[in-house]
Amino acid sequence: MQNPVEVLEFRLAQEKYAVESQYVREIHPLKELTPLPCTPPFVVGIVNVRGRLVPVLDLKKFLDLPEKGLTDLHFIILVRGEDFEVGVVADVIVGVRSIAVDTLQPTLGALTGARSEFLKGVTAERLVVLDLGRVLSNKRIIVHDEVES
Amino acid sequence: MKWSVGTKMGAGFGAVLLIFVIVGLLSYRSTTQLIGASEWRQHTYKVLGQLDAVLSSLQDVETGQRGYLLTGDEKYLEPYQNGLGKIDASLKEVRRLTVDNPRQQSRLDALEPLVKNRLALAKETIDVRRAGSAEGAVQIIKSGRGKAFMDAVRKVISEMKSEEDELLQTRSAETQTNANRMQWTILVGMLVALMLGALAGFVITRNIARPLQNLTAIAERITVGDLQANISSNGRADEVGVLAKTFDRMTLSLRTMAGAAEEIAAGDLRTSIKPKSANDVLGNAFAKMVQNLREQTLQLIEGASVLSTSASEIVASTTQLASSATESATAVSETTTTVEEVRQTAEVTSQKAKGVSDSAQKAAEISDKGRRSADAATIGMNRIRQQMAAISESMTRLSEQSQTIGQIIATVEDLSAQSNLLAVNAAIEAAKAGEHGKGFGVVAQEVKSLSEQSRQATNQVRTILNDIQKATTAAVLATEQGSKAVEAGEKQTEDAGESIQKLAGSVAEAAQAATQIAASSQQQLVGMEQVAVAMESVKQASTQNVASARQLETAARNLDELGQQLKHMVERYKV
Numbered sequence: 103m104q105n106p107v108e109v110l111e112f113r114l115a116q117e118k119y120a121v122e123s124q125y126v127r128e129i130h131p132l133k134e135l136t137p138l139p140c141t142p143p144f145v146v147g148i149v150n151v152r153g154r155l156v157p158v159l160d161l162k163k164f165l166d167l168p169e170k171g172l173t174d175l176h177f178i179i180l181v182r183g184e185d186f187e188v189g190v191v192a193d194v195i196v197g198v199r200s201i202a203v204d205t206l207q208p209t210l211g212a213l214t215g216a217r218s219e220f221l222k223g224v225t226a227e228r229l230v231v232l233d234l235g236r237v238l239s240n241k242r243i244i245v246h247d248e249v250e251s
Numbered sequence: 252m253k254w255s256v257g258t259k260m261g262a263g264f265g266a267v268l269l270i271f272v273i274v275g276l277l278s279y280r281s282t283t284q285l286i287g288a289s290e291w292r293q294h295t296y297k298v299l300g301q302l303d304a305v306l307s308s309l310q311d312v313e314t315g316q317r318g319y320l321l322t323g324d325e326k327y328l329e330p331y332q333n334g335l336g337k338i339d340a341s342l343k344e345v346r347r348l349t350v351d352n353p354r355q356q357s358r359l360d361a362l363e364p365l366v367k368n369r370l371a372l373a374k375e376t377i378d379v380r381r382a383g384s385a386e387g388a389v390q391i392i393k394s395g396r397g398k399a400f401m402d403a404v405r406k407v408i409s410e411m412k413s414e415e416d417e418l419l420q421t422r423s424a425e426t427q428t429n430a431n432r433m434q435w436t437i438l439v440g441m442l443v444a445l446m447l448g449a450l451a452g453f454v455i456t457r458n459i460a461r462p463l464q465n466l467t468a469i470a471e472r473i474t475v476g477d478l479q480a481n482i483s484s485n486g487r488a489d490e491v492g493v494l495a496k497t498f499d500r501m502t503l504s505l506r507t508m509a510g511a512a513e514e515i516a517a518g519d520l521r522t523s524i525k526p527k528s529a530n531d532v533l534g535n536a537f538a539k540m541v542q543n544l545r546e547q548t549l550q551l552i553e554g555a556s557v558l559s560t561s562a563s564e565i566v567a568s569t570t571q572l573a574s575s576a577t578e579s580a581t582a583v584s585e586t587t588t589t590v591e592e593v594r595q596t597a598e599v600t601s602q603k604a605k606g607v608s609d610s611a612q613k614a615a616e617i618s619d620k621g622r623r624s625a626d627a628a629t630i631g632m633n634r635i636r637q638q639m640a641a642i643s644e645s646m647t648r649l650s651e652q653s654q655t656i657g658q659i660i661a662t663v664e665d666l667s668a669q670s671n672l673l674a675v676n677a678a679i680e681a682a683k684a685g686e687h688g689k690g691f692g693v694v695a696q697e698v699k700s701l702s703e704q705s706r707q708a709t710n711q712v713r714t715i716l717n718d719i720q721k722a723t724t725a726a727v728l729a730t731e732q733g734s735k736a737v738e739a740g741e742k743q744t745e746d747a748g749e750s751i752q753k754l755a756g757s758v759a760e761a762a763q764a765a766t767q768i769a770a771s772s773q774q775q776l777v778g779m780e781q782v783a784v785a786m787e788s789v790k791q792a793s794t795q796n797v798a799s800a801r802q803l804e805t806a807a808r809n810l811d812e813l814g815q816q817l818k819h820m821v822e823r824y825k826v
Contacts, residue, residue: 108682110675123682129675131668177672195671197699198678198692 105203109231111196112179114162118196118229125234127180127187129195132158142242146191149178156180158189159243161232165220183238201225255489256459263451267444274440281433288426295419298348298355302408302415304341305362308334309369309404313397316373320380320388331373338366345411352418355411362407369400462491466498478506508533511541518824520545548824555821559814562807569807573800580793587786594779597772604765604772611758611765618755625748632741639737643730650723653716660713667706674699 109120110129130151135158137147144163148155158178161167178189206223220240222231237243254262315331318324342363349355372391379387391397469480482499486492504527514522520541526534677695681688 110679123679126679128679129672131672176668195675197675198682198695 106200107203108198108200110179110198111229112177112192113194113196114192117167118227119161119192120199120201120225120229120231121179121181121190121234122231123198125181125238127182130178130180130189132176132178132191149189151180151189154187156187156189158191160191161237164237164242181234181238188238188243201229201231206231256491259458260451260455263448263455267448267451270440270444270447274437274444277436277440278433281429281436284429285426288422288429291422292419294348295415295422298345298415299412301341301345301348302411305338305345305366306405306408308338308341309366309401310334312338312370312373313401316377319377320385320392323380323385328377331377335370338370342366352414355414358407358411358414362404362411365400365403365407369397369404372397372400459491462487462495466491466494469498469502473502473505478502478509508537511537515541515544520548520824520826545826548821548826552821552824555814555818559811559818562811562814566804566807566811569800569804573797573804576793576797576800580790580797583786583790583793587783587790590779590783590786594776594783597776597779601769601772601776604769608762608765608769611762615755615758615762618751618758621751622748622755625744625751628744629741629748632737632744636734636737636741639730639734643727643734646723646727646730650720650727653720653723656716657713657720660709660716664706664709664713667702667709670702671699671706674702 108123110123110126111118111120113119130149133149135147135149138145138157144160146158146160148157150156156178177192177195179192179195180187180189203222206225208223220233220237222233224230311330311334315328315334318327319331321327342359346356346359349359376388376391376397379391466482469482472480480502482495482502487495508524511522511524522541524534524537524541526538528534674695677698678692681692681695684691
């Protein structure tokens with residue numbers, strides 16, 4: 103195996119996804135989610151993780167992925183950006199595994215488009231590996247909406 | 252003789268009575284005389300007694316004197332003193348009794364001085380002796396004066412006694428004569444009275460009893476109905492003659508009545524009898540009888556003609572009756588046959604009813620058993636219901652416990668999810684540690700694998716539990732349905748029990764009714780047999796009836812002939 107990278111595999115709406123574990127801080131069950139008004143649709147709400155308030159994002163909505171079936175949303179994956187921390191919802195956490203970066207194939211036509219920039223590639227088992235660094239550095243993620251009262 | 256019967260009888264009995272009165276008077280006088288004579292005899296005996304007493308007293312004096320003289324003892328003077336006291340009284344009595352007899356009085360005059368002298372002598376001797384001179388006293392006695400005095404006294408008393416005896420004899424003879432004469436008088440008087448009475452009786456019998464006997468004989472003949480006797484009064488004007496004339500008139504009257512009766516007997520009712528007075532019972536009765544006979548005979552004639560007609564009608568009716576009786580007898584015979592058939596039918600019915608009754612009894616017994624079974628079924632259903640309730644409770648508990656198991660499984664699942672999460676986090680941490688975290692990563696991988704196994708096991712348990720819960724739910728539902736079914740079954744069993752109960756009651760009633768029917772049928776059979784016997788009797792009676800009707804017809808014919816004869820007989824009466 104060449105250039106192995108540790109990834110955290112999880113499932114969301116019957117799709118298998120994986121993120122690089124270097125960005126993952128910990129996994130937490132999704133509890134006491136408080137919806138937050140005046141936020142983009144991909145912000146599901148905020149949760150309290152050991153005294154810290156963490157916003158929770160839905161990657162599917164963020165990446166404009168097609169909605170396929172119902173989601174379970176049992177877990178949040180706490181990921182760390184440069185100066186902030188967000189939670190990403192997941193249905194099932196499969197586990198940590200190592201994959202070779204070389205074996206990643208370019209994204210399929212279905213994922214081409216505006217959002218393909220956030221994907222690293224797809225393994226032979228159709229595991230979509232997200233490029234979390236780009237996601238977290240994207241400006242959209244900084245919410246700055248003003249609600250006129 | 253123109254004397255009446257009473258006068259004749261008075262005269263006869265009067266003569267006899269007169270003679271009896273005369274004889275009675277004579278007897279009375281004679282008896283009075285006898286009483287007087289008896290008194291005189293008594294008087295004489297008294298005089299004799301007193302004379303004896305004087306003599307006895309003197310002897311007493313003498314005895315006392317002698318005793319004293321001999322002994323000188325005063326005690327021997329007691330008879331002397333007694334004699335002295337009595338002598339004077341006796342002498343006085345004799346004088347009183349013989350006062351009507353001068354001879355006896357003169358003798359008494361002689362006796363008294365003698366007695367005095369004797370007493371004086373006695374006194375003298377006693378005095379001498381008392382003076383002490385016994386010799387002197389003996390001298391006095393030896394003088395013989397005392398004896399002379401006593402002899403004189405004895406002589407006088409003896410004379411007096413003989414005088415009295417003579418008097419007694421004279422008076423006795425006189426009394427005897429009187430009595431004899433009286434006897435004769437009574438005898439003769441009795442004979443005369445007897446003869447006179449017999450004569451009077453004969454004459455009265457001759458004059459009264461014989462004509463009365465004759466009349467009695469005639470009355471006797473009249474009593475037996477012989478009215479032909481002739482009665483003659485013989486010209487007597489007394490009661491007997493009057494009686495004879497009255498008898499004659501009575502027989503004449505009776506003869507007239509007899510003649511009238513003979514005419515009536517001959518059938519001539521035209522005679523009219525006039526009663527001789529208002530009290531003529533026989534005449535009145537005869538007149539009434541003739542009147543009544545006349546009316547009755549008229550009615551009789553009418554009646555005889557009606558009877559004759561009726562008898563003819565009766566003959567016609569009895570002929571019809573006889574033929575009807577014959578028809579009736581035939582009908583009765585047919586009825587008897589029918590009744591016999593009905594009786595046989597009733598017998599069959601009775602037997603059938605008996606069979607039905609027996610079957611009903613068996614049915615009643617079976618229904619009783621059914622009732623008991625129904626009761627047992629009810630009890631069984633009740634037990635099933637209780638057991639179903641217990642099952643239901645158990646199922647509920649089972650359901651609750653599988654719920655609890657579900658909760659425990661959830662907890663275990665949660666634990667497995669958390670340990671999985673922990674394993675993932677540990678793996679992440681191990682990855683962060685790089686080369687140093689490799690071993691930790693293996694451990695995390697193992698933990699993850701364990702959690703995965705436990706999750707799978709939990710999933711299997713859950714699957715099984717789900718199956719169990721499903722099965723339990725189905726069982727609970729089945730139990731509920733079973734409970735309901737049991738309740739329904741219980742209710743139905745109860746209904747069935749009630750129905751069987753009612754059925755048993757009905758069957759029992761039916762059995763009773765069947766028994767009653769059998770009894771009634773038996774009674775009916777008995778009744779029918781009685782009816783058959785009765786019908787037989789009716790048949791016999793009917794046969795007898797026919798015979799009787801024939802006899803009746805004959806009798807009616809006889810009656811008809813009798814009516815004709817009666818009509819002829821009644822026509823003989825002249826009214």
